[in-house]
Amino acid sequence: MKVALTEHTSRPWRIHEIAHDFEVEDVWALPTPGGPDDFELLTSELTTGGRPGDDTAGVTRLLWAARWKLGEVLGWDRDDAGLRARVPTLRDRLPDDLREAPRPELGELPFSSLYKLDDEFAAELANATVHAVLHLGWVEDGNGRYRGQMAVLVKPNGLFGRLYMAAIKPLRYLFIYPAMMRNYERYWQRATGGRGPSTGTVTGAVGLDRVPESMRGPLDADYADIFTLATDVTATPDHCARTMFEDVAGDGGQRIWRRLLGLRLAPRPWTDTVAGWSVAERGDHWIRLQARSRMLTFNLVVRVGEGSVTLVTLGRYDRLLGRILWSLTSRIHRRAAPGLLRDTARKLR
Incomplete structure (x- = not known):
C-alpha cells in the first residue's frame, strides 16, 4: 500500500x-x-x-x-x-x-x-x-x-x-x-507461519451473470466483475470506499483511471465525490461511484455486509476504442482488486 x-x-x-x-x-x-x-x-x-x-x-x-x-x-x-x-x-x-x-x-x-x-x-x-x-x-x-x-x-x-x-x-x-x-x-x-492479523479470503468472478442483480441494478453494462473479501472489519460504505480509493489506491489508481482510460475525475475532493468519482447512489449498505470519458462509462459499487466487503466494477463501452483499452487494462484491474480489498481491511483495522 x-x-x-x-x-x-x-x-x-x-x-x-x-x-x-x-x-x-x-x-x-x-x-x-x-x-x-x-x-x-x-x-x-x-x-x-x-x-x-x-x-x-x-x-x-x-x-x-x-x-x-x-x-x-x-x-x-x-x-x-x-x-x-x-x-x-x-x-x-x-x-x-x-x-x-x-x-x-x-x-x-x-x-x-x-x-x-x-x-x-x-x-x-x-x-x-x-x-x-x-x-x-x-x-x-x-x-x-x-x-x-x-x-x-x-x-x-x-x-x-x-x-x-x-x-x-x-x-x-x-x-x-x-x-x-x-x-x-x-x-x-x-x-x-501466517501469524499476525488475517484479512481473510478474497473470492472473485467475471461476467454480468456472476454479479447479483441487486448490485448492478438497471445499469447498462458490457463488462462486470465482483470481488468479495471475508473479513470481520466493519465500516460504513462511505468510509470503506474512501479508504479503498483515497487512502489505499492513491495516485496509482488515479493514473489507471484518468490517464490510461481518460475518465473525467474531479480534480479536488468534494462532498459528493470519492477520489474524483461522483457518488451516483447510496444505500444502507452500499455506495455506487461513477465516472465517464468519451469512450467508457464505469461504475464502482462498494457493499459492506456482515463479515464481508464487496467491490463490483461495471463498465460500458461507448466507443470501440474504449472496448480495446479496457481489454488491455482489465487484467491489471482484476489482479489488483484482491490486494486492494485486503489493504483496505488492514487500513480499517
Missing part, C-alpha cells in the same frame, strides 16, 4: 542526515505485520534475495529482463557508471556510529549496504540513470502492532535521469511495486 511521503519524512530516521539532498520518490507500507522485535526477520529477506525479477512472473518478469538487457547494451550498469566512479558512495558521509554498524550482504541484489540498526536499514545503488537509496524501517502501526515500511530516495543523473524516471513511473506503479508487495507478503507468510 502506497502511503504519504510524510510517513517517511516525519520519522526520525538516521538516513535523513545522510541523504538530505535526495528526493523521496515513493513510500510503501509493507504487508508484514509483526511485533516490536521482528525487523531482523524483515531484513533477512534481502540477504537471500535474487536479482530483481527472478521471483516474478508474466509481464513483470519480462520488464525486468528488458531492463537488464538495456542496461547491458547501453552500458547503464557499467562499473564506471556506479559507486565511487560516477558518484561517491554515501558511506563517506556516515558518522562514526553508523560506520561501525552491521552491513549485511545483499545476495544478488544490485545494492550496497550502508548500515543496519534495530529498526532501520539502508542500502544504495548507482548507475548511469540514478543514484538511489532503498530504506526499510520498522514502524508502530497501533495497538502494539508493527509493520515494515519501504522508502525509495533518488538523485537522478541530470536531464537524462529525470526523463528515464518519468518514463518508467507508470510501469513501476502498475507492475513492479505490486509484484514486490506480493513477494513480500508470500515471504512473510512463510517466515511467520
